[in-house]
Amino acid sequence: MSAACISRRNLPFLFLLYLLCLFFVANSDELQVLLNIKTALSNSNTNIFDSWESNNSICNFAGIACNLDGSVKEIELSKQHLTGLVPFDSICELQSLEKLSLGKNLLYGHVTEDLNMCVGLKYLDLGFNFFSGSFPDISSMNGLVYLYANASGFSGTFPWNSLENMTGLVGLSLGDNPFDRTPFPKELVKLTKLNWIYLTNCSIEGQIPKEIGNLSELIELELSQNYISGEIPVEITKLGKLWQLELYENNLTGTLPVGFGKLTSLEMFDASYNHLYGDLSELRFLNQLVSLQLAHNQFSGEIPQELGEFKRLVNVSLYGNNLKGSLPQKLGSWANFDFIDVSENFLTGPIPPEMCKKGTMTQLLMLQNNFTGGIPASYANCTTLTRFRVSKNSLTGVVPSGIWGLPNAEIIDIAMNELEGPITSDIEYAKSLAQLIVSNNRLSGKLPPEISKSSALILIDLGNNQFSGEIPTTIGELKQLSSLHLEDNILSGSIPVSLGFCGSLSDINMAHNSLSGEIPSSLGSLPALNSLNLSDNQLSGRIPARMSSLKLSLLDLTNNRLTGPIPKSLSVGAYNGSFAGNDGLCSKNIKYIRRCSSESGRSGKLNTLIVCFTMGAMAMLVSLGCFLYLKKSQKHHERSWKEDSWDVKSFHLLSFTEEEILDSVKQENLIGKGGSGNVYKVVLANGKQLAVKHIWNSHHSSSRKKLGSTTPMLTKRGGKSREFDAEVQTLSSIRHVNVVKLYCSITSEDSSLLVYEYLPNGSLWDRLHTNRKMVLDWETRYDIALGAAKGLEYLHHGCERPVIHRDVKSSNILLDEFLKPRIADFGLAKIDQANVSKDSTHVIAGTYGYIAPEYGYTIKVNEKSDVYSFGVVLMELVTGKRPIEPEYGENKDILNWVCSKMTSKESVLSLVDSTIPEAYKEEAIKVLKIAILCTSRLPVLRPTMRTVVHMLEDAEPCKLVGIKVTKDGGSEKDELRDKQQKI
Template identity: 30%
Template sequence: MMGLRIQVFLLSVWFQFSVIAATTDPRDFGVLQSLRNGWQNTPPTWRSQDPCSNWDGIECVDSRVTSITLSSIGLTGQLSSDITALSELQILDLSYNTELTGTLPPSIGDLKKLTNLILIGCSFHGPIPDSIGSLPQLFYLSINLNKFSGPIPPSIGNLSRLFWLDLADNQLSGQIPVSDGTSSGLDMLVNTEHFHLGNNQLSGEIPDKLFNSDMALKHVLFENNSLTGMIPSSLGLAKKLEVIRFDRNSITGPVPRTLSNLTSIQQLFLSNNKLNGSIPSLAGMNFLSYLDTSNNSFNASEVPLWFSSLLSLTTLIMENTQLQGQVPSVLFSLPNLQTVVFKNNNLSGTLNISTSNSNQLQSIDLRNNSISDFPGSAGAGGINITLDANPICEVSGEVKAYCMKSQSNSSYSTPLNNCQRVSCGSGQISSPTCKCAYPYTGILNFRAPSFSDLENTTYYTTLEGSLTQSFQSHQLPVDSVSLSNPRKNLIEYLQLSLEIFPSGQDHFNWTGISSLGFALSNQTYKPPRGFEPYFFFANPYPNFAGDSTGSNKSTSIGIIIGAAVGGSVLLFLLLLAGVYAYRQKRKAERATDQNQNPFASWDPNKNNGSIPQVKGTRSFSFEELSKYSNKFSDDIGSGGYGKVYRGTLPTGEQIAIKRAQQGSMQGGLEFKTEIELLSRVHHKNVVRLLGFCFQQGEQMLIYDFVPNGSLKDNLSGKSGMRLDWTRRLKIALGAARGLAYLHELADPPIIHRDVKSTNILLDEQLNARVADFGLSKLLFDSEKSHVTTQVKGTLGYLDPEYYMTNQLTEKSDVYSFGVMMLELITARSPIERGKNIVREMKMAINKEKDLYSLSELIDPNIGLGTTLKGFEQFVDLAMKCVEESGADRPTMSEVVKKIENILELAGLNPNAESATTSATYEEASKGNFHHPYSNEAFVYSGSFVSPKIEPH
């Protein structure tokens, strides 16, 4: 009791002196303390006393907090409803903190002075609260790239000052709300210039009431939803529109004639719908640069001659739109034309491009038409012309270049600025000005670029210059920027990898990162014309320059005086409380250790509640593993998680010890959960967990040692083995059986989430063993259909449906397995020199010819020249596994049955054990090889690609 009185007295005295010393309003100070206690990874300055004077990311006016900008700093936790007590708050930007989760508090509507609410690229979920429509000053609302679900609140229509509305890349459903006399709707947002609602699950018709002549709308982006009905004729009333994306929906009917009223349109995407009727006339759209009407059901017609009047046109894409007749040569006279795609139509006659006066024309794709003559082929210059699957390419004799499929491959990277690149260490990167530093990185996404020539470096140098100029003009500490790897994603966003290098030092500090993040999330940076609209997705920044408590903000006199007086009083009080504090410290240490270490009170000889619920798995001490591994001297692999060591148990059994490094360790409870997961898995085609170690600050997992490397090593030749067709079939069957067990017999079922050739190991008899459960997810009864989760997996193997929807199912593993089947056939990586193996196979397959005409893609080591029994059936199964829609893919148990049938067709018993040796096995090199536990693959996490960091 005495100790409690001392505590209360100490707190009251300290609070009084804190208030005297601080310049922050006490009400706001309490709220910020609550936020600090609920978040992890806050800046070091948040340990100091006065937020308005010292805390990074906090801005104040007259002692009241007006701005919180904390993007890209790795915050974890939830957004407490306490924040709504900051009555003077105007700006809240928590973007690019992917571990910020939970729901948006309904009391968010109490922030009556909020102008900017920016939560891009976090993991918030649940419905958008209706109270968000009670923010009368809101100007920017950007909550894209989260997991918000449910309908769009009609109350958003009350936000009369709203300029920017971005709800894209969530899981929103239901109809687009419009006012009806009793409730608000988006039609009331007459001052809003941006409707970004793409990549959701919106359904129903686009309401005719949505658009009106009073609107300031410039961008309407509804791409990749489930919208139906017709394009509303009222769209033609919004005459300021510049960008429209209605593509990838189920919109029907004819395109309304009122569309021709939109003479300011620059980019128009109508592809992948069910539009019918006549191709709409767009004559008069003098600023139109990008037009895509592909994959619709328009009436059969010739290529309209009015196209030749669109002098700004760079890109014309009309794939599968029932075009017929001859391509008018006048089309190629457009001065800015870069790309023409008319593939999969009924065009015929002669292709004549002799009238071309565009020095920008790069690509003409007329595959799968009826073109019979191309007299100007010799003068085509550097234009990439593709006429594959036309009569002109069916003539025997010399194969013309324009008859071969071609792939555009842009590998742009910012050139050096008149200097020589330096070699950097410790994870640093050389900048364009040849300085080693830790850059701020991420992906720039352009939702509707006005150009299609990704090899034109002029666009990127212009973009680099505007980025650097913008950052430096806003006094941000930027030395230079680097752009690289331009590419299009599945929904035609142009993506560029961005690196921003610091000025004056090799790191950014906390304030610098938050300021840069805000410049990109708040659209402070304005890109050159043709690049808008855009959004940025940042990688977490782990390389802050020291503990930035030495802020530029001046220390107030009040703090100094308060600290001096308070220190004197506290010294006396602390002497009185010394004995009590010492006793409480020991008690607290025991409690903390128990909380952080769920194994702390585990007595292996007792049925203790904290013991992991495991079967056949034991706890090893650190000393035991050090002894078994000869003090961790036999390093056999490494990856983002740490290293793997070979060890030998006293019984002579060899083991693999996977030892996490400090930066990649999980929390104790998560580590315990993973052990419980792995201990449930018992199948001959799954690597077995033998035990674990959680001592002396270490996290280690102990597995069976699998001696013959990964499937990847054996396909690439690193192991010295040659796998023939029979052996590859058996490996595919073993891996399929392991995955089918995880999906259907494990309790609860397990989705692996990272199926790939490096995670299929081969034992002594070359039997396949599924390994590496670092990204796996349990599928509980309430989640039988799917798990909504942040996208993770390896680039090239990643299920496109999972990527698009964030909904993980067993069919995501099936897609990855299908990619691996193609790898078994070709021995090629899923993405190699910019080419995707799935796309390459789809384009190359000809079922009318032997081996489906795939001889050039087949790995020669497979046994070409011998009969590959069941090959075509194996290819058919692989292509079924990589269908775009998960519903069209088989289950893993169905895959198992199919491969068993293929083996029987090849005259083999699918249930026979592998022989201890084989011709190919005996050829294996006895030397060293790249061990399966090493992982240098690249893994997708969130919306960017980064080196894999495994959680154990």
């Protein structure tokens, strides 16, 4: 046989050998690419890379899928806790790669133009990471079907034109990134295969284009938290497949477009927090609705009765509109109904009785309407309810007994109605109840002793009812009780001694009852008590001497039958008027109270002579002082500021005068300077120390008035400054042990002064970072963290309207003589109100290093921004580092630095301040993990301050002495520690 024949016979074999060579060469190249990825990215929580070894087939690598020829088709590495810089230049060498999924990791750095080399990609997921810089041009990826890059830290201008030729694009998710403001991208309305658009919170402005109607395949359209204005275009009614429409927190106006009812596939509709108006008649056709959210608009008219027949509807939120008429009586009776909030409208008629028919309802919120009739008995069996609020209506009848015992209810609020009946013993089953608010009704009967079994109670407000009988002696078992209001009832008997065991009590009001007996001395041991009103009762006996230790902002014992001397510490000007109507009381200091009898005979005469001599001497001194003062005033009239007319507004009972404050505001008493003014230390004649803050306004540099060589220059104001108004508005109504106390404001045409309690240990910043630095042990740091958290929790959850501080930082956490913290400096604070315009809240306020990322790209700044800043403070406490340090690197802060160290247990422990003993480092890491949760990039992922307090309480440090040690050497808290090892 010839050589030519042999060659032809072997051609298939040689060709196969050639293909095998190419296969092995290609696999060798792809193996190297994957090993490069493994080297670049690290993780400590999963074993995803364990199989990525050179002696293993790449198709057996975890997260890798191959084509039939063995080439890499898919990389699936999402949710693997990966960190590092992604080597896109290497990845794009994988010629057959169609899917690259890196979402929900801790990846960072810039995404370079190398990504554009992945021309074969059909699926790209970079979402939920920590990238920086602009998103690159990806115009070469014409075959892309899914693009996910939401919540990844990209900024700048997104290259919308690079999407123009991606005609096969089906899913697009770019939301929650701080992009530059841009009009609605017209490129999108040409991509007619799109079925999901997620562009929430990415700075889109202008109007929704009419061409949106061309996207007939759309199933989900989410455009919330942007700057979109104008009306909802009528063309949106063409989107017959639309399942979810999210438009909340924009500036939309107008009515729901005619034909909106054609969207019969719509299940989720949220257009809350806009300026929409008109009626809701178009909704009557949307019988597939599951969730309807239209809160805080200006809708009027009646709620369509057809909603009562919607068999899938589970959520209804229509609060803060102008709706009238009655609710459909079958509303919520068909499906597993969850919640309703129709508060702050003008609704009438009865409460629909069957919203908890399926036993799944969690919230019933109907505050501030005109509902009539009784509370339906069916809700007494709704054990899933967590919030039951029907206050400020016209409800009548007896409250069903089971309402009092709802086991999961955190708040029962039926105040300001005409409801009747007793609080029943069922309340012992209300184990989750924190707030019981039933004031201003016609409730009656005795208070059940079983109320003490509701051990989570923080607030009890039973005021202005017809409750009778004695206050249960078991009330002292409520260890978390903070506020107790029983005023304006017909309660009798004595005040229980056990009340003094409620160590968290800060506010007690029992005025206008028929209480008798003595005031229990145990009240004097309540460390947090701030307000005590026992007026208009029949209390007798002496005022307990132990009450002298209380630091009360309000004390009212008027119109009782008290006798004996008023304790010396209470016989001060601060409590003038607190004792009137008690003929048996006497005092040596209070003028309108009869004087206590003194010894007779010589000693009495001698005392009289001494008093007369003293008064005469004082009169001479006063006269001399007045003469000198008048002489000096005439000589230096141009430098006098006391002649101004001063307006004093007190927020607590005062033990000082405005003159004492004005005399002390001088250069030698200056203790601090800030962006809004100076702070002075004032020492009163009685030794009490105060801090006085003068807030500058924008004109202080050009119109100041000299006050002499020892007096600071005060502002010539044409009206109060914004900082002054914010601070007074916020602090004047706040009563909390962890929020700085504002005694009063003193204002004139020329100046504004705020008078605070003085905190001798300065700020947390001072104690951690400056020349006033001190070694703080871990237990002290923990106590500071928990106390500050409780102060913020009160601001967010304990006020009638949430107070957003907006400048939480360690220098605004002040420390008293025992290093207990106070939240201070409310010059940037905002009280959350429904009618505040969005522009007014879109101000980048705060301090670099503490500012939450959403300040740069959203108009919705809420309590979660404070949570972020507090997370930074927690990191300071754990690490001892400043928020910004050179060692973090350029454009890096403490959060980046901490995250970069989360690679191994050793590196994590190295984050803890070296001054903290080894025995406490594990405890400190618990708090660090809470800090990381608080500083999540997405506000929705951050816990509330209430949750932060609970987490910190769970992270209470073990005591080095007294821990019960098990046989294997562990402690009883090891299990809790193990549960918190993972973030």
